[in-house]
Amino acid sequence: MNAEIVGVGTELLLGQIANTNAQTISQALAGIGVDVFFHCAVGDNLQRMTDVIRRARSRSDVVIITGGLGPTPDDITREAVAAATDRQLHRDPALEKEIRAVFERLERAMPEENLKQADLPEDAVAITPRGTAPGFYVDDRECLIIALPGVPWEMNAMLTEDVVPLLTARAGSKVILTRQVLVVGLGESHTHERIADIVEAQTNPTIAFLAGGGLVRVRITAKAASESVALGLVEPVERAVRERLGRSAVPGRGDSLAESVGNMLRDKGMTVAVAESLTGGLVGAELSAVGGSSDFFLGSVACYSTASKRDVLGVDDSILAGPGPVSEEAAGALAAGAARLFGASLGLAATGVAGPAEQDRVPVGTVYVGACLDGKTEVRLVRGYGDRTNIRAIAVTATLDLGRRLVQNEGEG
Amino acid sequence: MNAEIVGVGTELLLGQIANTNAQTISQALAGIGVDVFFHCAVGDNLQRMTDVIRRARSRSDVVIITGGLGPTPDDITREAVAAATDRQLHRDPALEKEIRAVFERLERAMPEENLKQADLPEDAVAITPRGTAPGFYVDDRECLIIALPGVPWEMNAMLTEDVVPLLTARAGSKVILTRQVLVVGLGESHTHERIADIVEAQTNPTIAFLAGGGLVRVRITAKAASESVALGLVEPVERAVRERLGRSAVPGRGDSLAESVGNMLRDKGMTVAVAESLTGGLVGAELSAVGGSSDFFLGSVACYSTASKRDVLGVDDSILAGPGPVSEEAAGALAAGAARLFGASLGLAATGVAGPAEQDRVPVGTVYVGACLDGKTEVRLVRGYGDRTNIRAIAVTATLDLGRRLVQNEGEG
Numbered sequence: 001m002n003a004e005i006v007g008v009g010t011e012l013l014l015g016q017i018a019n020t021n022a023q024t025i026s027q028a029l030a031g032i033g034v035d036v037f038f039h040c041a042v043g044d045n046l047q048r049m050t051d052v053i054r055r056a057r058s059r060s061d062v063v064i065i066t067g068g069l070g071p072t073p074d075d076i077t078r079e080a081v082a083a084a085t086d087r088q089l090h091r092d093p094a095l096e097k098e099i100r101a102v103f104e105r106l107e108r109a110m111p112e113e114n115l116k117q118a119d120l121p122e123d124a125v126a127i128t129p130r131g132t133a134p135g136f137y138v139d140d141r142e143c144l145i146i147a148l149p150g151v152p153w154e155m156n157a158m159l160t161e162d163v164v165p166l167l168t169a170r171a172g173s174k175v176i177l178t179r180q181v182l183v184v185g186l187g188e189s190h191t192h193e194r195i196a197d198i199v200e201a202q203t204n205p206t207i208a209f210l211a212g213g214g215l216v217r218v219r220i221t222a223k224a225a226s227e228s229v230a231l232g233l234v235e236p237v238e239r240a241v242r243e244r245l246g247r248s249a250v251p252g253r254g255d256s257l258a259e260s261v262g263n264m265l266r267d268k269g270m271t272v273a274v275a276e277s278l279t280g281g282l283v284g285a286e287l288s289a290v291g292g293s294s295d296f297f298l299g300s301v302a303c304y305s306t307a308s309k310r311d312v313l314g315v316d317d318s319i320l321a322g323p324g325p326v327s328e329e330a331a332g333a334l335a336a337g338a339a340r341l342f343g344a345s346l347g348l349a350a351t352g353v354a355g356p357a358e359q360d361r362v363p364v365g366t367v368y369v370g371a372c373l374d375g376k377t378e379v380r381l382v383r384g385y386g387d388r389t390n391i392r393a394i395a396v397t398a399t400l401d402l403g404r405r406l407v408q409n410e411g412e413g
Numbered sequence: 414m415n416a417e418i419v420g421v422g423t424e425l426l427l428g429q430i431a432n433t434n435a436q437t438i439s440q441a442l443a444g445i446g447v448d449v450f451f452h453c454a455v456g457d458n459l460q461r462m463t464d465v466i467r468r469a470r471s472r473s474d475v476v477i478i479t480g481g482l483g484p485t486p487d488d489i490t491r492e493a494v495a496a497a498t499d500r501q502l503h504r505d506p507a508l509e510k511e512i513r514a515v516f517e518r519l520e521r522a523m524p525e526e527n528l529k530q531a532d533l534p535e536d537a538v539a540i541t542p543r544g545t546a547p548g549f550y551v552d553d554r555e556c557l558i559i560a561l562p563g564v565p566w567e568m569n570a571m572l573t574e575d576v577v578p579l580l581t582a583r584a585g586s587k588v589i590l591t592r593q594v595l596v597v598g599l600g601e602s603h604t605h606e607r608i609a610d611i612v613e614a615q616t617n618p619t620i621a622f623l624a625g626g627g628l629v630r631v632r633i634t635a636k637a638a639s640e641s642v643a644l645g646l647v648e649p650v651e652r653a654v655r656e657r658l659g660r661s662a663v664p665g666r667g668d669s670l671a672e673s674v675g676n677m678l679r680d681k682g683m684t685v686a687v688a689e690s691l692t693g694g695l696v697g698a699e700l701s702a703v704g705g706s707s708d709f710f711l712g713s714v715a716c717y718s719t720a721s722k723r724d725v726l727g728v729d730d731s732i733l734a735g736p737g738p739v740s741e742e743a744a745g746a747l748a749a750g751a752a753r754l755f756g757a758s759l760g761l762a763a764t765g766v767a768g769p770a771e772q773d774r775v776p777v778g779t780v781y782v783g784a785c786l787d788g789k790t791e792v793r794l795v796r797g798y799g800d801r802t803n804i805r806a807i808a809v810t811a812t813l814d815l816g817r818r819l820v821q822n823e824g825e826g
Contacts, residue, residue: 011623013449014591015439016632018431022454026428036426037461041435041452044621048450072605073612074621111602113609131798132602151625153799178427189524189545192485196526199486208457208487210424212564219429274715280701281694284715288693291769291801299721302687302697302713304706308755312712312725342721356704385544386566388704 001171002035004060006052008067008077009150010043021066021148021155028159033174033223034062034167044074046083053084057143062167067150069133071114077147078119085140087121095126095134102132130157137166144170176223177230179238182250182257183216184401191216194244198237205234207241213390214382214397215257218245250404257400258286264407265296265346272403273342274300275313275334277325277351278367282396298342303334313337326351326362331370332377339372346407347372350399352384354391367395371402378406414584415448417473419465421480421490422563423456434479434561434568441572446587446636447475447580457487459496466497470556475580480563482546484527490560491532498553500534508539508547515545543570550579557583589636590643592651595663595670596629597814604629607657611650618647620654626803627795627810628670631658663817670813671699677820678709678759685816686755687713688726688747690738690764691780695809711755716747726750739764739775744783745790752785759820760785763812765797767804780808784815791819 005026007019022039029036037060042052049068056063068077082089096118103110120126120136127135133149135158146163148155183191188211192199195218199207205222220237224230242249254260265272274283284300287293301312306325309315315325315333323329331349339347352367353359365384370377382398384391418439420432435452442449450473455465462481469476481490495502508531516523533539533549540548546562548571559576561568596604601624605612608631612620618635631654635646655662667673678685687696697713700706714725719738722728728738728746736742744762752760765780766772778797783790795811797804 007452009623010621011632012436012452013439014443014589014632014634015436015441015449016591016593016623016630017625018433018436019452020431023425023428023431026426028428030427036428037456037458038465039420039425039432039452039454043450045450052451070622070624071602072622108600108603111606113605114602153803156800176427178429180429187521189484189527190521192526193524208423209483209485210422210429211483212430217429219424219427221427276694276697278701279698280706280710281689281697281713281715284689284694284717285692285698288691288715288717289802289805293693294717297693298718299725300694300715300717301725302694302701302715304697304701304713305711305755308712311756312714312754341725342718343724387569389702390566392702 001061002037003029003062003064004038004040004056005036006056006063006065007039007041008044008049008065012041013043021150021152024152024156025064025159028164030176030178032164032168032171033176034171044068044076046076046080049076049080050083053080053145057084057140057145061143063143063145064163065145065147066155069117069135069147069149071111071117078121081138081145081147082121085121085138085145087123089119089121092118092120092126095120098129098134099132102129127158127162130154174223174225175227175230176221177227177234178219178221179234180255181218181220181238181241181245182254182260183218183245183248184214184250184257184397185248186216186245188216191218191245195241198240198244202237205237207237213393247405251408256286257397257404259290261400261404262287262290262293262296264404268407270345270407271296271298272346272348273298273338273344275338275347275349276300276302277304277309278354279350279392279395279399280304282392283348283350283399286396286400298344301338301341309334313341324360326353326359326366326368328368328379328381331368331379332372335370335372336377345374346403348399348403350395352395354388356388365391367391367398369395369399369402371406373406373410378402414474415450416442416475416477417451417453417469418449419469419476419478420452420454421457421462421478425454426456434563434565437565437569438477438572441577443589443591445577445581445584446589447584457481457489459489459493462489462493463496466493466558470497470553470558474556476556476558477576478558478560479568482530482548482560482562484524484530491534494551494558494560495534498534498551498558500536502532502534505531505533505539508533511542511547512545515542540571540575543567587636587638588640588643589634590640590647591632591634592647593668594631594633594651594654594658595667595673596631596658596661597627597663597670597810598661599629599658601629604631604658608654611653611657615650618650620650626806660818664821669699670810670817672703674813674817675700675703675706675709677817681820683758683820684709684711685759685761686711686751686757688751688760688762689713689715690717690722691767692763692805692808692812693717695805696761696763696812699809699813711757714751714754722747726754737773739766739772739779739781741781741792741794744781745785745792748783748785749790758787759816761812761816763808765808767801769801778804780804780811782808782812782815784819786819786823791815
């Protein structure tokens with residue numbers, strides 16, 4: 001069974017949002033062994049939308065459409081699916097009732113135009129609205145066409161509670177299983193060089209590389225009839241890869257570096273606090289995005305102004321006036337200050353120049369990260385590159401990775 | 414001139430990354446009047462990639478491909494473009510020299526396999542590598558095919574410095590101009606109801622709606638021969654829309670709520686500091702993502718643990734033991750504490766339960782936001798919905814919006 005994901009909305013084509021729904025759906029389908037061969041995005045134009053749905057139907061077993069199910073006149077996915085499958089739209093009375101009930105529960109008056117959301121192509125099956133927009137699916141010849149709302153949380157609830165069970169029942173049970181090895185401190189080509197012979201020897205699992213934000217992801221993906229068979233294929237390869245990459249490979253199963261660091265800290269009963277200058281809160285946001293982060297994350301201070309580095313985190317005036325707020329000394333003092341302020345076992349810090357302009361003659365891309373574990377402090381100079389966003393992302397990775405290495409050494413020292 | 418954007422990489426189809434390159438390129442093309450009609454994504458498969466490029470070439474004037482230009486064996490965009498345009502690949506000597514020079518500058522040894530990045534389809538023009546991967550473009554019959562690396566900052570440098578000038582020279586100079594009105598506090602359908610007659614009366618500019626993360630974006634888009642003509646079309650409509658939406662429309666030109674708030678603060682010579690519980694640093698990250706944020710953003714504390722709310726931000730034990738850390742009282746005390754700690758004119762705070770589980774019998778989605786301006790404190794209860802990520806996004810919006818309203822009132826009071 002192979003699938004195609006169609007994102008609908010002129011806002012995608014104008015670049016006003018990224019198509020994160022395609023990503024979420026792809027992840028879910030990989031988990032149940034449905035191959036995704038194509039993503040498409042098309043605007044709120046009936047002719048082009050109908051063409052895209054027709055082509056998708058002709059080359060894919062499942063087509064999942066997101067967006068265009070709202071109440072406003074530019075929402076025309078219902079019409080396009082009807083046109084592409086030569087069906088009429090009709091108003092579904094049960095759905096009309098359901099939509100009215102949603103507004104009653106929210107204690108809000110229902111605008112009349114919302115009733116168009118109760119229109120469905122003939123033979124379509126409605127999917128209960130989570131917000132106010134219902135989804136639906138329809139079997140058209142050899143193809144299952146599914147339409148979901150574009151609002152991510154509404155889409156996601158229908159995906160996990162309705163679509164995945166529906167596809168699992170129809171698809172049989174092949175499994176696609178991916179393990180990621182996060183690599184920090186080697187570039188993409190050096191990572192590949194170290195494991196090139198392993199990559200070439202493999203067909204199942206396959207091994208692919210993804211670089212960005214200061215780290216490389218080595219993705220080992222197996223296809224098998226069951227999860228345990230897939231695991232049996234992936235695990236020996238993962239072990240071999242980790243052995244070759246040594247300290248550059250982040251231990252554990254985390255999908256992000258923050259999750260891996262969090263898992264290590266939780267296992268050791270340790271806690272972490274952060275002082276952030278150029279990252280402005282991103283390290284804390286990453287750590288607190290991990291489920292159960294209150295086990296290990298105590299807090300973070302975005303000390304953007306120089307005064308706050310002194311007043312909130314206790315960095316010495318002599319450091320701020322001498323080496324300056326972007327320096328080895330400041331990174332170390334900030335890390336120690338974060339640990340002290342929150343009473344954490346591990347203090348982390350990042351200070352640097354994200355750009356666009358240099359700052360006190362320190363060039364754009366200069367980043368110092370610091371970590372302080374039980375009173376022992378380490379500092380590192382990192383050269384960020386690219387734009388402001390990329391330099392901040394590199395700084396987040398370097399900060400978390402320095403902490404990771406300190407905690408890892410301690411366990412082994 | 415119309416364009417199609419093709420993202421290459423199995424990591425897109427497995428959902429391991431979102432196709433943010435398509436978003437970035439779409440924004441850039443909108444700015445120079447090039448319509449984007451389709452996005453596609455396809456995996457590292459020569460046959461399917463060739464098919465997608467052939468179809469794109471047949472229906473679009475410009476095809477921009479991102480990804481698959483790296484040095485590893487799964488990077489096959491060069492081969493697919495050659496196959497789709499019936500060309501041979503040859504090694505470009507100037508490019509080979511350039512790639513060797515990049516590694517010399519980085520003082521790193523060059524893996525031999527990187528030389529395949531010097532291979533180009535016949536007649537193709539190379540685009541200088543920013544990292545290590547060169548891009549290229551080739552004129553094939555009526556279509557201009559452009560291939561850029563997948564790493565966002567490398568792609569973006571080539572896009573703005575090479576591709577945009579190339580397309581501007583070829584396209585003539587139509588302009589697509591979009592103004593956004595950010596709306597907080599009305600839902601999507603109520604926003605539409607208030608301005609439905611304006612929407613229906615328009616063909617140029619067009620008006621569309623985009624909801625998510627606790628706000629609605631009303632996008633007013635005009636097409637014209639020059640920027641000044643486009644502005645003349647957009648501005649009267651924007652004024653009419655703002656008048657209907659009243660206080661719910663965020664003033665100013667900011668692309669994000671953080672940017673709008675930042676601009677208001679800068680204009681009034683005010684500063685802001687934040688205390689963040691469930692948002693874990695996201696409000697600070699948003700504020701510091703705005704260019705020039707050091708003018709108004711002093712800092713933020715992610716006070717994830719209850720102890721840090723007391724010790725770092727000075728919330729009274731009586732509040733933490735009585736109403737609790739998720740309460741009106743705590744939100745107000747946190748906002749006042751943030752303003753005091755950093756010496757800011759405006760203190761903001763968010764505390765609540767992001768889930769997945771309830772906390773001390775407070776249900777998931779309960780969020781209190783607070784703002785304290787020159788000693789005057791306001792607090793609001795917000796009901797978040799959806800998943801953990803959506804609840805955090807709603808909390809960020811509500812926090813910034815409460816601050817926005819206080820600052821706006823003060824200017825008028």
